[in-house]
Amino acid sequence: MGGLTTFMVMAYIIFVNPAILSFAGIKGLEGQGPPFAPTLAATCLVAGLLTIAMGVVANYPLAVASGMGLNAVVAFQLVAGMKLPWQAAMGVVFLEGVAITILVLTGFREAIMNAIPLALKQAISVGIGLFILFIGLVSGGFVKPGPPGVPVTLGDLTTAPVAAAAVGLFLTLWLQAARVRGALLIGILLTTLVAIGLNGATGGKAFPTPGQAVIPAALLALPDFSTLGAGLNVEVLWRVGVVAAAVTIFSLMLSDFFDTMGTVIGIGGEAGWLDREGKLPRLNRVLLVDSLAAAAGGIAGASSATTYIESAAGVSEGAKTGLASVMTGVCFLLALFLAPLAGVVPPQATAAALIVVGYLMCKIVREIPFGDLEEGFPALLTLTVMPFTYSITNGIGAGFIAHCFVKLVRGKGAQVHPMMYTATVAFLVYFALPWLRPLLGF
Numbered sequence: 001m002g003g004l005t006t007f008m009v010m011a012y013i014i015f016v017n018p019a020i021l022s023f024a025g026i027k028g029l030e031g032q033g034p035p036f037a038p039t040l041a042a043t044c045l046v047a048g049l050l051t052i053a054m055g056v057v058a059n060y061p062l063a064v065a066s067g068m069g070l071n072a073v074v075a076f077q078l079v080a081g082m083k084l085p086w087q088a089a090m091g092v093v094f095l096e097g098v099a100i101t102i103l104v105l106t107g108f109r110e111a112i113m114n115a116i117p118l119a120l121k122q123a124i125s126v127g128i129g130l131f132i133l134f135i136g137l138v139s140g141g142f143v144k145p146g147p148p149g150v151p152v153t154l155g156d157l158t159t160a161p162v163a164a165a166a167v168g169l170f171l172t173l174w175l176q177a178a179r180v181r182g183a184l185l186i187g188i189l190l191t192t193l194v195a196i197g198l199n200g201a202t203g204g205k206a207f208p209t210p211g212q213a214v215i216p217a218a219l220l221a222l223p224d225f226s227t228l229g230a231g232l233n234v235e236v237l238w239r240v241g242v243v244a245a246a247v248t249i250f251s252l253m254l255s256d257f258f259d260t261m262g263t264v265i266g267i268g269g270e271a272g273w274l275d276r277e278g279k280l281p282r283l284n285r286v287l288l289v290d291s292l293a294a295a296a297g298g299i300a301g302a303s304s305a306t307t308y309i310e311s312a313a314g315v316s317e318g319a320k321t322g323l324a325s326v327m328t329g330v331c332f333l334l335a336l337f338l339a340p341l342a343g344v345v346p347p348q349a350t351a352a353a354l355i356v357v358g359y360l361m362c363k364i365v366r367e368i369p370f371g372d373l374e375e376g377f378p379a380l381l382t383l384t385v386m387p388f389t390y391s392i393t394n395g396i397g398a399g400f401i402a403h404c405f406v407k408l409v410r411g412k413g414a415q416v417h418p419m420m421y422t423a424t425v426a427f428l429v430y431f432a433l434p435w436l437r438p439l440l441g442f
Contacts, residue, residue, distance in 0.1 A: 001181070005184050005317045005319075005353070006063050006319070006324065017043045018037075020071045029080055035226070040224075041223035042300040044339070045225070048330070048332035054290075057288070063328045064293045074092075098295055101295060124261075124386075128361060129358045132309055133362070134358070139347035165351045169352040172187030184356065187352050191348065196344070211343035218340055220338065221339050223336040227302075229301075250430075258396045258397070270364070393430075
């Protein structure tokens with residue numbers, strides 16, 4: 001039940017990832033990215049195999065798939081911005097995966113995670129909860145970008161998709177309040193049926209995205225694996241120069257590094273997996289699979305794969321072991337052939353599950369000592385910057401920098417773990433990259 005729920009709430013990546021990487025529907029960029037169909041197959045294959053690996057090797061119900069945000073960096077920064085062939089861009093992803101795997105094997109990545117103060121770990125968990133909730137509000141259409149001066153405003157609540165999302169939210173809350181087992185999954189399925197009904201009543205105009213909220217004419221489709229091996233192209237090293245390539249790999253690696261860290265801490269805290277010191281048992285196994293997933297995503301042409309925050313939905317349904325991940329991975333492998341059926345579920349159908357999961361993850365906020373400036377202010381920055389900038393990495397970076405700064409100005413710098421200072425320096429470079437790139441000539 002938990003594994004299937006996780007798949008349902010993250011199945012959108014099957015279609016969103018190839019849409020972003022192939023620049024689907026974006027005028028002027030057609031043909032610059034990998035073809036849609038092979039990218040869809042690569043996305044399912046990488047997600048399926050690496051999620052099963054996560055379950056078998058780490059024995060946690062954590063799912064792995066091409067990372068949102070990371071795929072946008074590949075498409076709009078590397079391909080559209082730096083004018084790299086998409087094969088070379090996937091080569092950057094592959095090299096980033098190799099680099100981050102080396103950090104895991106040397107123990108560096110785990111050491112940084114274990115050096116984070118407990119209050120910041122709690123803030124990361126709450127921040128991810130708010131992030132998930134915000135994703136649910138956006139995908140459901142409850143909020144949307146506002147006019148100039150108003151970043152976010154109320155969505156158009158009179159449209160059919162938002163109506164379907166609202167019905168789904170009430171149904172899910174009702175099931176959750178009644179303590180019905182599988183409430184999130186049942187809510188997703190019922191909302192999908194509501195969406196199909198509304199779409200049929202409006203002649204297919206309510207959900208204009210092809211395949212969504214429409215019973216497909218054909219359930220089976222053969223996968224196209226023509227992008228496999230594309231990421232072994234590492235011509236980026238001599239196309240843009242070693243320095244530019246190194247900075248590009250670094251920025252991608254830092255985002256991947258801390259996105260996963262935040263996800264593992266957040267879900268681990270909610271699930272009760274962390275020990276008294278806030279450490280996760282078998283953490284090195286989780287990080288190793290996640291790092292290899294980044295390299296695998298580049299090789300397959302599916303962008304960097306990473307651990308998904310939507311795994312929290314499965315955990316909320318009772319997933320406790322890697323068996324749930326095996327189930328999720330099998331669903332992705334089946335989606336190789338059942339892609340038309342997987343595309344029926346619209347984002348509005350999963351919005352309610354994400355909103356409820358966000359609430360569940362925010363409950364730990366009461367344990368953060370906001371009355372203490374040294375602990376409370378960095379925690380507040382972490383949990384607010386994360387959803388406001390739509391980036392786990394940005395939130396963690398803001399919290400790290402604030403934590404080290406407040407400790408230093410209060411004369412308590414010696415209390416900060418050296419690894420925290422190392423990570424903070426990396427974040428300062430990361431945030432300065434938009435200023436550094438022109439100076440370095442790329």
